[in-house]
Amino acid sequence: MKFGELLDEYRNNLGLSINKLGELANVSPTYISRLQNNPEKKPSKKILFKILNALFIETANQEIKTTHLFSDFITNYLYDDKNEFSDYDINQVQKLLDEFFEYNNKWNNHKRKKLYSLSESIEKNRVIYQKNQQISFTNNKEDLQKHLYNKPIFDLDWYLKQNDFEILFPRELITNSNYEDIDYNVLTENDKKMILNLVHAYM
Helix, strand or coil: CCHHHHHHHHHHHCCCCHHHHHHHHCCCHHHHHHHHHCCCCCCCHHHHHHHHHHHHHHHHHCCCCCCCHHHHHHHHHHHCCCCCCCHHHHHHHHHHHHHHHHHHHHHHHHHHHHHHHHHHHHHCCCEEEECCCCEEECCCHHHHHHHHCCCCCCCHHHHHHCCCECCECCCCCCCCCCCCCCCCCECCHHHHHHHHHHHHHHC
């Protein structure tokens, strides 16, 4: 079995479309199609690791036990459908497996750092919750310019009356009964009217 055929088999067994696999692996669906339509073609090691990592994560998500995923792809990548392996061949397989696991660890560390950064930004209210449910982060200069450039950002009246994005209480205050939502500390329309009325009453 050639590489493209093996890829097609695993993809179909997991119920993944070419587009979905491309999205999970961050690889162009067109390139994946080329691999499958030309079984003799093989990707670079970087693309191999991306695809293998995506397939591995998807098997875990679907709670599918697979004991041959890594050995199938690594041996196929190096030796196609060869059936007998010398000690040298086995060492080469192990070497490429080690490279993949190193890549996988770096990928996981990058994801963990990114998730931690996002979590910290949400916890410290460094976010822009748009009315259309999209979220931007205040450490992104492009997002800040897009949403706040040339706006009267120090004008309390404008803040409480604008309808582009949500206004937030500190995270220890809960305004949404569904505590699992990350925007549980959003001011309601009644909250904003009450604050505005209090400000005008005391001015």
